Structure formats: structure tokens, C-alpha cells
Amino acid sequence: MIRLARINELEQALGYRTTEDLLKQYLRRLNGFLKRTVGDRLIMVNGFAVSSLDAANHAFAFYRNAPESEDDILLNAIVAWLGTNFREGRFSFSWAPSIGLAHAPQHGSDASSILSSAGFASLDDSRPLTTYDPAVADWQYRQQILMLELEASLRSDDMWLEYQPKVCIRDGRIASFEALLRWHHSEFGRVSPEQWIPVAEEVGLIPLVTQWVLERACRDFARLRDRHGPDIAVSINVSAKDLARKSFPESVIETTERHGLRPENLILEITETAVMNDTELARNSLLSLSQRGFRIALDDFGTGHSSLGTLASFELDELKIDRSFLIDIMTYPRRQNILRVALDLGETLNLDVVVEGVEDEATAVWLQQFPGLYGQGYYWGRPTRLPDA
Numbered sequence: 144m145i146r147l148a149r150i151n152e153l154e155q156a157l158g159y160r161t162t163e164d165l166l167k168q169y170l171r172r173l174n175g176f177l178k179r180t181v182g183d184r185l186i187m188v189n190g191f192a193v194s195s196l197d198a199a200n201h202a203f204a205f206y207r208n209a210p211e212s213e214d215d216i217l218l219n220a221i222v223a224w225l226g227t228n229f230r231e232g233r234f235s236f237s238w239a240p241s242i243g244l245a246h247a248p249q250h251g252s253d254a255s256s257i258l259s260s261a262g263f264a265s266l267d268d269s270r271p272l273t274t275y276d277p278a279v280a281d282w283q284y285r286q287q288i289l290m291l292e293l294e295a296s297l298r299s300d301d302m303w304l305e306y307q308p309k310v311c312i313r314d315g316r317i318a319s320f321e322a323l324l325r326w327h328h329s330e331f332g333r334v335s336p337e338q339w340i341p342v343a344e345e346v347g348l349i350p351l352v353t354q355w356v357l358e359r360a361c362r363d364f365a366r367l368r369d370r371h372g373p374d375i376a377v378s379i380n381v382s383a384k385d386l387a388r389k390s391f392p393e394s395v396i397e398t399t400e401r402h403g404l405r406p407e408n409l410i411l412e413i414t415e416t417a418v419m420n421d422t423e424l425a426r427n428s429l430l431s432l433s434q435r436g437f438r439i440a441l442d443d444f445g446t447g448h449s450s451l452g453t454l455a456s457f458e459l460d461e462l463k464i465d466r467s468f469l470i471d472i473m474t475y476p477r478r479q480n481i482l483r484v485a486l487d488l489g490e491t492l493n494l495d496v497v498v499e500g501v502e503d504e505a506t507a508v509w510l511q512q513f514p515g516l517y518g519q520g521y522y523w524g525r526p527t528r529l530p531d532a
Contacts, residue, residue, distance in 0.1 A: 144261035145173075145225065148239035148268055150199045166198060168231050169238065173201075176224055181205050181217065200265070202258060207246070218244070222271045241265050242272040250275045285331060289339045290346055292328070297355045302326050304359050305526035306367070306377070309497055309519045312510050318517060319376035319410060320367060322360040323526045324352070340382075349382045354394065356380075361402035361409075363529055368408075378410035378440060383417035387424055392431040399437075406436030410461065414442050426457055433458035440497070445485065455492065462489040466500020466520075473505055486513055 147166075154162045170193055177185060177192040186204040188194045195201045207214060225240040243265030251257035260275040263283065267273040296302050306320040326334045343349045360377050367375055385391050399409055411432065417425065429439050440461035441454070445468060468482050482498075489496035501507050501520030510516055 144243040144245075144258065144265040145193075145201045145203075146241050146243065146262070146265040146268075147199050147201070148241065149237065153236070153238075154198075163198075165229070165231055165234065169229050170195065170201065173224075177203055177221070180220055180224075184208065196258070196262075200262060202261065204257075218242075218272060226271060239268070240271070241268045243267070243275065244272060245275040250277075286339070286342045288330065289328065289334065290342060290348065293339075293343065293348055294351065296326060296328070297351070301328065302355075303528055304356065304363065305528050306363075307519060307526040308524045309378075309517055310523045312498075312501075312507065312516045312518045313514065315523070317371055317375070319378055321378045321380075321412070321519065321526075322356060322363075324356055325526075325528075344382055344384050347384070349384045350388060350391075353379070353382060353385050354398075357395065357398050358402075361398055361404055364402065364404055364408060366529055376408050376410050376438065378412050380412045380442065381417065383414075383425070386413070386417055386428045389424075389428075392428055392435075395432060395437065396435060406432075407438060410438040410440050412440045412442040412463070415444065415446065422456075430458050433460075443499075459492070459494055461495045461497060462492070463497045463499055463519075464489075469498065469500050469502075469506060473509060486516065 174192045184205040185192050193201050193203050228235050243261040245257050245260035250260040264273045264275040304322045308317045309319045328334050356379050438460040442463045443465045445465045472478050497517040499519050501518045501522045507522050
């Protein structure tokens with residue numbers, strides 16, 4: 144299967160009629176090239192080497208009656224031809240083709256299933272040719288099922304929040320709790336956020352998830368306050384997709400007010416990637432919330448690509464140093480110096496600094512040399528679910 148990734152882009156730029164005419168020319172040339180290159184090993188369909196499923200997807204098939212090394216030479220030649228810019232009149236451009244390869248009968252017992260397998264493989268645009276991998280297809284199936292059942296899981300007991308404390312390292316006082324979303328799926332068991340959050344962002348479901356977390360965290364806050372005092376805070380993670388919604392600040396304000404929280408009781412944790420995704424819109428959303436008294440934390444600092452200028456332009460209250468900074472921190476002075484630079488940055492920007500991933504007493508004691516530093520990690524407490532009210 145040959146997938147032409149730029150077909151929609153070209154239709155918008157050149158118009159449907161022009162793109163259609165250029166595509167016909169391209170397919171005629173591809174048809175002739177395949178006949179010359181593959182020869183009598185081609186499986187012809189109505190006299191043509193190429194069959195079009197739609198404007199973007201085009202298939203061809205051939206018999207594997209030659210040594211594998213010859214097949215490799217053949218496929219390399221096809222990849223090279225497809226990688227050459229298409230030239231017609233004053234136009235010269237790439238269709239951005241990617242090839243998905245499926246073998247019969249391993250990847251399908253009939254034409255429909257083989258085409259489906261090849262089409263799935265062609266979706267991988269990180270390389271010019273991808274062979275169908277059943278393991279990848281199983282992963283894709285898993286993602287599809289998770290997204291189809293996400294909303295139902297939010298309405299059931301399959302999803303819940305666990306809370307991990309953030310403490311003042313000097314005296315162990317709990318300053319806030321981070322709300323962490325957990326999912327136990329009926330078919331796949333415990334599903335970590337890394338396995339499904341990116342997909343939910345991609346398909347547009349993450350605002351629904353964030354609102355659910357916000358509602359649940361606000362609902363649980365009364366019990367956290369009763370146990371830890373009125374100055375306790377709770378933090379939730381916010382996606383770049385949330386910041387891209389103009390209604391997001393109003394939603395946060397309405398929800399917290401409805402549950403009786405003061406703005407300073409809620410911390411919104413954003414990643415460097417979220418900040419960089421749309422800086423102007425993100426800046427406006429965060430500024431609006433900051434002006435109302437909500438605290439803003441930059442999560443996983445050190446793993447993204449934000450510049451110091453970008454950080455300085457955002458209304459931030461807290462900097463969370465990624466756990467990777469602590470790897471072998473007790474052994475290598477160079478790593479200690481790098482951490483000191485990160486801590487100095489937070490102090491320069493007048494931010495509260497939290498070190499994530501503190502797992503043992505030795506690290507916690509070593510960090511006590513830095514005044515005003517906060518920590519989060521298994522040493523002080525694992526994420527736990529609140530007991531039923």
C-alpha cells in the first residue's frame with residue numbers, strides 16, 4: 144500500500160481539479176514504472192499495476208517467487224522511485240509517500256485482510272517502507288478499545304484518583320498533594336497514563352478527562368483539608384489541549400467555586416511541551432488563572448525544550464525538577480552541580496522548587512542543605528487512594 148500523505152495539503156493549495164489531474168499523471172508514471180521494474184511477477188488488476196482505494200491510498204501486489212535478496216533490491220528500487228520529486232510542467236514536489244508491506248498468507252488470508260494489514264503499516268511515516276507487525280497492530284487495537292471505553296470508565300469505578308504528598312524537605316511538613324489518575328481496565332488490567340493519555344490528547348478526549356480530574360479533586364479536597372489543615376493545596380495535571388481551549392480558565396474558576404475551594408488551594412501543573420505548544424494562547428490562559436490566585440507549576444522541568452526567555456514570560460509559581468536529575472546524584476559531583484544550577488534558576492525566578500523522585504533517606508538528607516526546597520517521592524509517601532467517605 145502506498146499512502147500519499149500530502150494529498151489533502153495539495154488539494155488545499157492547488158485546488159481539487161489541479162491536484163486530481165496531477166495525481167492521474169503520477170499514477171500513470173507509477174503504473175509504467177512498476178510494469179518495467181517488477182515485470183511478470185506483478186498481479187495485474189483490470190490491466191493495471193496500481194489499484195486506487197481513494198486519492199491517498201494506492202495498492203500493488205506481486206508474487207514472491209524470487210530469493211529474498213532480489214525482493215529487497217526490487218523494493219529498494221520502488222522506494223527510490225517514490226522518493227524522487229514529482230515533476231509536471233512548472234510543478235515539482237513530493238507526495239510524501241510511505242509504503243506499507245504485508246505478506247500473504249502470514250498477514251492475511253484474503254485480499255481484504257492483506258490490504259488492511261498493508262494499509263496499517265503504511266501509516267508509519269517515520270520511514271519510507273514499513274512491514275506489517277502484528278504486535279504493533281495489537282497495540283493499536285488496544286488504544287482503540289481504550290479510547291472507545293474511556294468515557295464509560297470515567298462514569299464507573301474503573302477510574303479513580305490517588306494522592307501523593309509534596310513536602311517541605313527541611314521539616315517534612317506536607318504542603319500539597321498531587322492528584323494522579325489511575326485506570327483499571329476490565330480487559331487490559333492496570334493501564335498507566337503514559338499508555339493512553341497521549342492518544343486521548345490526539346483524538347480530542349483529554350478535556351473531558353481533565354474536567355473529570357478537576358471535579359474529583361475538588362470533591363476530595365474537603366477530606367484533605369480536614370486532615371491536613373486549611374492551607375493545604377491539591378495539584379492536577381493540565382494538557383496543552385486544555386490550555387488551547389479559551390473556555391478553560393472559566394471552567395476552572397466555576398468548578399472550584401462550586402466546590403468551595405479558594406484559588407490558592409489549586410495548583411495547575413503544566414509541562415514544558417504544553418507551554419511551547421501555543422505560547423500565546425497558553426500564556427493568556429495561565430495569566431488569567433494566575434491573576435485570580437491559582438498557582439501554576441511547571442512539571443518535569445529538564446525534559447522538554449523551553450527556553451529561559453519563555454519561562455520568564457509565563458506567570459509561574461513553582462518549578463518541579465524532573466526525577467532524572469537525581470539519578471546517581473550521591474555518586475557523581477557533576478550531577479550535583481547540574482542540580483544546583485536548576486535550583487539556582489528556580490530561586491532566580493522567585494519560584495518554589497520541588498524535586499521529584501526522592502526515593503531514599505540518603506537523598507532526602509542530602510537535599511536538606513538547600514533551604515526552602517520541596518520534595519516529592521516514595522520516601523515520603525506513595526500515591527494512595529483516599530478511604531471511602
